[in-house]
Amino acid sequence: MVAKTEEPVTERTKFILDESQIPTQWYNIAPDLPTPAPPPLHPGTLQPVGPDDLAPLFPMELIRQEVTGESYVDIPGEVIDVYKLWRPTPLFRAHRLEKLLNTPARIYYKYEGVSPAGSHKPNTAVPQAYYNSVEGTKRLTTETGAGQWGSALAFASAQFGLDCEIWMVRASYDQKPHRRTLMQTWGATVHPSPSRATKAGLDVLAADPDSPGSLGIAISEAVEAAGGSAETRYALGSVLNHVLLHQTVIGQEALAQFELAGEAGPDLIVGCTGGGSNFAGLVFPFLREKLAGRMNPVIRAVEPSACPSFTRGVYAYDFGDTAGFTPLMKMHTLGHEFIPDPVHAGGLRYHGMSPLLSHMYELGLFEAVSKAQRECFAAAVTFARAEGILPAPEPSHAIAAVVEEAKRCAESGEEKVILTALCGHGHFDMVAYERYLSGEMTDFDLPQDRIDAALANLPAVPGA
Numbered sequence: 001m002v003a004k005t006e007e008p009v010t011e012r013t014k015f016i017l018d019e020s021q022i023p024t025q026w027y028n029i030a031p032d033l034p035t036p037a038p039p040p041l042h043p044g045t046l047q048p049v050g051p052d053d054l055a056p057l058f059p060m061e062l063i064r065q066e067v068t069g070e071s072y073v074d075i076p077g078e079v080i081d082v083y084k085l086w087r088p089t090p091l092f093r094a095h096r097l098e099k100l101l102n103t104p105a106r107i108y109y110k111y112e113g114v115s116p117a118g119s120h121k122p123n124t125a126v127p128q129a130y131y132n133s134v135e136g137t138k139r140l141t142t143e144t145g146a147g148q149w150g151s152a153l154a155f156a157s158a159q160f161g162l163d164c165e166i167w168m169v170r171a172s173y174d175q176k177p178h179r180r181t182l183m184q185t186w187g188a189t190v191h192p193s194p195s196r197a198t199k200a201g202l203d204v205l206a207a208d209p210d211s212p213g214s215l216g217i218a219i220s221e222a223v224e225a226a227g228g229s230a231e232t233r234y235a236l237g238s239v240l241n242h243v244l245l246h247q248t249v250i251g252q253e254a255l256a257q258f259e260l261a262g263e264a265g266p267d268l269i270v271g272c273t274g275g276g277s278n279f280a281g282l283v284f285p286f287l288r289e290k291l292a293g294r295m296n297p298v299i300r301a302v303e304p305s306a307c308p309s310f311t312r313g314v315y316a317y318d319f320g321d322t323a324g325f326t327p328l329m330k331m332h333t334l335g336h337e338f339i340p341d342p343v344h345a346g347g348l349r350y351h352g353m354s355p356l357l358s359h360m361y362e363l364g365l366f367e368a369v370s371k372a373q374r375e376c377f378a379a380a381v382t383f384a385r386a387e388g389i390l391p392a393p394e395p396s397h398a399i400a401a402v403v404e405e406a407k408r409c410a411e412s413g414e415e416k417v418i419l420t421a422l423c424g425h426g427h428f429d430m431v432a433y434e435r436y437l438s439g440e441m442t443d444f445d446l447p448q449d450r451i452d453a454a455l456a457n458l459p460a461v462p463g464a
Contacts, residue, residue, distance in 0.1 A: 013095060015257040017088035022080055025072040027248040029284045030241065030356065032071070032291050037359035038464070040327040041317060046461060049327045057226055057234040059135040062128065065242040073245060075127070082126045082159055086115040087249065091257035092422075096386040098406070105409040107402060108261070109422040110254045110282060111389065117182075119392065119424030120278045121152030121237055124246035128235045129156035138231040139163040143193065143218030145274070146172050146347040146394065147179025148424055149237030154188035167193035167201075167221040169349065170213035171342035179428045193218035200224050200323040212342045215275075215350040220323035227325075238275025239320060239329075239354050247281025250421065255285055258419075265295035266419035268405060272397040273301040273310065273368070274347050276354030278423040286419075287365060297419075299366035301357075302397040304376075306444040307340040309333060309353045310361060310368035312451060317461040320352060328459055331358040335454025341444035343373050344432035345393040351454070369401060372443040376400045377436040380426070392424035393432055 030036065039048040054063045065073055075083075094107040112120035132140060140162055144150030150166040157164035166188050173180060173192040180190050193213045194201035200220035204211050211217070219236075226234035236243060258265060269286055271279035279301055289295045303310055309332045318333040320326035332353040340349040353361075361368065373393070380396035382403060383389070391399055398420045409416050426433065435441040 009262040012261070013093055015091040015260045017253055017256055019084055019088070021253070021256060022083055022087045023075065023249045023252040024080070025074055026245045027252060027285055027288065028068060028071055028073060028245055029287060031069055032288055033360065034363060037356050038330040040329045040355070041461065043319070043324065043328050043459065053327065057223065059131045059137065059233060061131045061135070062242050065245055066240060076130060079127045079130050083249070088253045089114050089250070091254055091261070092387070093261065094387055097383060100382065100386045101403065101406045101410060103406040103410040104413060104415045105406045106415065106417045107406060108266070108417070108419045110250055110419070111422045112250065113389065113422065113425035117148065117152040117155050118427065119148040119152065120247060120250060120281060120421070121149045122156060123249055123281065124237065124243045124277065125149070125152035125156035125235070126159065127246050129153065129160045129162055132233050132235070133160040133162060136231070137162065137233045139165065139229065140233055140235045141165045141222040141226045142235045142237065143167045143169070143215060143222045144237070145169050145215050145349055146345070146392070147176050147183065147428065148347055148392070150188065150190065151179060151182045151186070153235055153237070154183040154186035157188065158186045164188040165225060166190045167195060167218040169193055169215060169218050170211065175344065175431050176428050182428070191221070193221050195221060197221070198224045200325070203323070211339070214322065214339050216322035216336055219321035220325055223321060223325045224323070238277040239352065241356055243277050244280040244284070244354060244356060247277045248284050250281040251283060251285030254282060254419065255289070263417055265289065265417070266297045267416040268418045269297050269299045270398045270401045270405070270418065270420045271301060272348060272394050272423070273303045273353065273357070274350050274394065275352070276357040278421055280354065280357060282421040283366070300401060301366055301368040302401045303368060303370050304343055304345055304348045304397060305370040305372045306343045306446055307334065307349050307351070308370040308446070309351065311370045313353070314455060315358060315362055316458055317464050318352060318458055328461060329355045330464065331355045332361065333458070334451055335458060337457055338451065338454035341446070343444060344429065345373065345376070345397065347394045348397070371397050371400045374436065374441055374443050377433070377441060379403045381436070389422065390426040390433070391422055392426045393429055395421060395423045
């Protein structure tokens with residue numbers, strides 16, 4: 001027999017944690033920030049929203065998590081039991097991509113595509129379904145862009161015996177029919193949005209019968225549908241504090257995996273941003289270390305140039321949806337009436353941004369850039385040919401920024417350690433890849449007058 005030799009850490013491709021190392025608490029970054037984020041406001045009174053205002057939509061435990069000042073929140077055993085289906089997720093060293101790019105940079109990616117739904121979204125869908133089931137909810141409504149959140153909530157609802165009704169943005173409903181089938185397989189009812197099932201949808205269709213829809217419109221429809229029944233609640237897949245909280249299992253695992261890799265920490269962390277949950281999930285635990293002086297990574301958010309809320313939006317109070325059903329949230333926004341062009345990264349087609357991330361961006365805790373979709377798909381194809389995994393269109397934005405940085409390192413000789421979140425696979429996005437590979441994909445110019453027109457109707461909030 002040949003004696004086994006210990007594989008050098010630098011040669012390893014995967015860094016795997018044991019099931020016993022699934023985090024038992026979620027991390028809440030809010031208490032560690034220098035100043036608190038501005039509160040959501042009631043659109044009628046312009047006073048801070050209280051628990052009673054949110055109770056028709058969310059179970060009380062999620063409302064508590066939305067406003068908690070505790071640094072850590074225990075993860076229920078019932079949630080961890082479901083997490084065990086796919087967590088901990090692997091951290092990969094991208095040796096083949098590094099070689100292809102001829103870069104001295106060391107590139108790592110945390111891969112969330114191993115979940116049943118194929119993305120990071122079940123990290124919050126499972127606890128949301130659990131807390132709703134405990135408090136007597138029978139039916140959940142939600143919106144979905146690319147279908148990743150909708151399929152995650154459909155899966156989670158099936159785990160806890162809940163009915164699930166989903167409004168899927170029309171552009172993605174047409175582009176990704178198999179996502180719809182996946183949701184239906186898990187028992188969900190799926191509508192194209194805008195739909196004729198709600199007044200919000202009918203109003204949009206009356207103005208534009210061919211509307212491609214948006215996440216803002218779909219949110220309006222799901223919120224409206226939730227308001228009609230005492231046994232129905234609404235679930236949101238991004239933006240809100242409790243959603244970002246649940247996603248921190250990603251970064252907590254990645255910190256432990258960096259220790260396995262023998263790395264002191266990343267020099268650069270890159271993530272895509274639509275509403276912000278995947279980005280926050282990876283970044284917040286590392287930001288905790290940065291704020292405590294234990295590491296000092298540069299943190300970079302990457303958004304689509306067709307929907308650039310960080311890089312071209314304004315920081316202001318706005319509705320989270322198109323119809324104005326939600327509280328007013330202070331965030332980077334393009335205006336709640338802004339309808340993004342139908343880029344293939346449907347999960348990033350949102351007019352606003354997480355209020356917590358928006359506040360942190362104002363504090364200078366991270367930077368943001370935007371990318372056009374053809375550059376992102378070019379990077380995704382490069383990644384797939386090197387690493388084998390086909391990225392979803394959303395994280396292809398982060399991959400494009402990683403490739404850009406790795407090429408800089410090839411020129412400068414700098415041995416940067418780069419970490420990114422590969423938050424989902426692209427197996428349901430073959431139409432998008434087909435359009436890119438055939439040369440039919442186009443980039444969308446976003447003239448400033450379109451943004452200005454949408455921003456002209458921001459709600460007036462004196463002194464904000």
